[in-house]
Amino acid sequence: MYSQQVLDHLENxxxxxxxxxxxxxGMATNPVCGDLLHLYLKIxxxxxxxxxxxxxxxxxxxxxxxxxxxxxxGLALAEARALxxxxxxxxxxxxxxxxxHCSVLAIDALRAxxxxxxxxxx
Amino acid sequence: xxxxxxxxxPGVRRVYLDNSATTRVDDxxxxxxxxxxTEVYGNAxxxxxxGQRAKQAVEEARRQVALLLNAQPPEVTFVSGGTEADNxxxxxxxxxxxxxxxxxxxxxxxxxxxxxxxxxxxxxGWRVTYLPVYREGVVRLADVREALTDETVxxxxxxxxxxxxxxxxxxxxxxxxxxxxxAGQRHLHLHTDAVQSVGKVPVDVKDMGVDLxxxxxxKIHGPKGIGALYVRRGVRLQSQMHGGHHERDxxxxxxxxxxxxxxxxxxxLAREHLTERAGRMRELRDYLDxxxxxxxxxxxxxxxxxxxxxxxxxxxxxxxxxxxxxxxxDLKGVAVSTGSACSSGSVEPSHVLLAIGLSRDxxxxxxxxxxxxxxxxxxxxxxxxxxxxxxxKLRRISPRAKKISNLESExxxxxx
Numbered sequence: 009m010y011s012q013q014v015l016d017h018l019e020n021x022x023x024x025x026x027x028x029x030x031x032x033x034g035m036a037t038n039p040v041c042g043d044l045l046h047l048y049l050k051i052x053x054x055x056x057x058x059x060x061x062x063x064x065x066x067x068x069x070x071x072x073x074x075x076x077x078x079x080x081x082g083l084a085l086a087e088a089r090a091l092x093x094x095x096x097x098x099x100x101x102x103x104x105x106x107x108x109h110c111s112v113l114a115i116d117a118l119r120a121x122x123x124x125x126x127x128x129x130x
Numbered sequence: 131x132x133x134x135x136x137x138x139x140p141g142v143r144r145v146y147l148d149n150s151a152t153t154r155v156d157d158x159x160x161x162x163x164x165x166x167x168t169e170v171y172g173n174a175x176x177x178x179x180x181g182q183r184a185k186q187a188v189e190e191a192r193r194q195v196a197l198l199l200n201a202q203p204p205e206v207t208f209v210s211g212g213t214e215a216d217n218x219x220x221x222x223x224x225x226x227x228x229x230x231x232x233x234x235x236x237x238x239x240x241x242x243x244x245x246x247x248x249x250x251x252x253x254x255g256w257r258v259t260y261l262p263v264y265r266e267g268v269v270r271l272a273d274v275r276e277a278l279t280d281e282t283v284x285x286x287x288x289x290x291x292x293x294x295x296x297x298x299x300x301x302x303x304x305x306x307x308x309x310x311x312x313a314g315q316r317h318l319h320l321h322t323d324a325v326q327s328v329g330k331v332p333v334d335v336k337d338m339g340v341d342l343x344x345x346x347x348x349k350i351h352g353p354k355g356i357g358a359l360y361v362r363r364g365v366r367l368q369s370q371m372h373g374g375h376h377e378r379d380x381x382x383x384x385x386x387x388x389x390x391x392x393x394x395x396x397x398x399l400a401r402e403h404l405t406e407r408a409g410r411m412r413e414l415r416d417y418l419d420x421x422x423x424x425x426x427x428x429x430x431x432x433x434x435x436x437x438x439x440x441x442x443x444x445x446x447x448x449x450x451x452x453x454x455x456x457x458x459x460d461l462k463g464v465a466v467s468t469g470s471a472c473s474s475g476s477v478e479p480s481h482v483l484l485a486i487g488l489s490r491d492x493x494x495x496x497x498x499x500x501x502x503x504x505x506x507x508x509x510x511x512x513x514x515x516x517x518x519x520x521x522x523k524l525r526r527i528s529p530r531a532k533k534i535s536n537l538e539s540e541x542x543x544x545x546x
Contacts, residue, residue: 017452018458019461021527024527025526042490043451044529061527062529063528063529064450064451064528064530067457068453070454081313
């Protein structure tokens with residue numbers, strides 16, 4: 009049912025946990041199924057140098073969150089802002105059709121975090 | 131074989147605890163069926179000896195099923211499985227009694243085979259009352275009594291629930307039906323879906339006072355694709371499948387002789403070994419139950435633990451999504467099922483979990499373990515070693531689980 013990539017992220021989630029000194033944080037929820045994602049970014053010189061997450065939800069949500077942290081580390085802010093849900097899905101190989109919203113949740117959290125940065129600037 | 135379950139990685143066992151979904155076909159059942167594919171392959175309706183031998187086998191199986199239920203052989207109708215039996219019972223009685231009334235009573239925790247059939251009748255003009263089951267997951271007799279009207283033609287309440295295992299008071303409902311009938315409401319009928327309870331607890335149609343009862347082979351180590359509907363002598367039923375004069379005109383279609391023989395054999399074995407199998411399953415289930423509660427913090431049982439089938443344990447894990455846990459267990463070789471919505475493609479947790487009062491959030495964290503007669507203590511021990519770290523791992527990821535982690539550190543402190 010799930011791709012090897014999804015199962016691998018479920019078994020070995022990357023970059024788990026709250027980041028005390030995060031430069032930016034973003035949260036996203038799916039009010040329908042209750043899935044929840046907290047994303048933390050460390051930004052230095054216009055580039056994402058660290059990322060971590062906490063999430064509660066189904067395997068694709070955990071996998072999408074975990075994959076997102078891998079994708080964004082090393083990206084310039086402009087590159088990160090250009091990411092879209094299919095970029096996350098691609099990193100997971102594929103998602104069942106009714107699970108594609110899990111990649112949307114991940115990107116929502118990323119956009120929320122980037123909207124929060126730099127702090128105080130609207 | 132292309133579809134074979136992949137061999138286990140080193141250190142990983144294979145533990146199948148999803149026997150409420152389906153069971154392994156017993157070797158004895160397999161052997162009993164075999165000749166009816168290749169040797170005794172006649173059509174049971176044919177009058178030559180090929181056909182007559184097939185017919186004898188079908189009638190022997192009918193006797194074996196009747197014996198398991200304390201019924202008479204002519205009261206057993208073979209159908210394709212539980213879903214067809216439920217459809218035939220509900221629509222068959224509703225249509226046959228339509229002139230007497232168009233009201234049905236059922237519960238909120240029925241199998242979809244019952245719920246969607248009732249829903250279809252609602253669209254066709256019947257009225258249906260769905261009884262609540264409360265926190266304990268059990269229908270209350272007072273609610274049944276209150277729901278009945280002069281127009282009620284059928285009560286259909288499952289004998290035991292497939293997700294949480296709670297056994298319903300069918301005998302008491304049967305008594306109530308008997309009283310109503312004696313008072314003149316002769317068109318009132320009682321059907322029970324006993325797919326989960328047959329072979330796990332005694333199922334005696336006379337003692338329960340049911341008019342119709344559904345069972346299926348594949349939950350009792352028989353083959354998939356065959357089941358039976360018990361129809362008490364004298365009950366009028368509108369057939370749902372039209373064709374030849376099979377099964378006393380109740381169900382047209384050439385009898386699947388090998389599968390019927392398999393059901394008969396499985397029923398015979400279930401009857402002979404009921405007490406010993408149920409005792410063993412209950413002991414191991416109670417062990418699993420107690421140890422999960424002891425070893426995993428933030429876990430609760432679903433369904434009244436004192437009124438459950440002997441082979442089902444259903445838990446709710448705080449701050450963990452059921453499917454994540456189910457897939458993680460699968461990766462460790464353990465098969466269980468979850469009532470979490472995500473696994474089924476819908477967004478709501480199962481209707482059973484909602485009916486016992488779980489919220490949309492907590493209902494997502496449920497897991498059902500269902501044992502079989504073949505489950506061993508070593509298998510349960512493997513699950514007990516495997517499960518707690520997986521729950522802990524998923525909670526470490528969860529932003530909601532902080533309180534649980536604190537609780538854990540308190541619990542791990544030795545108590546004086």
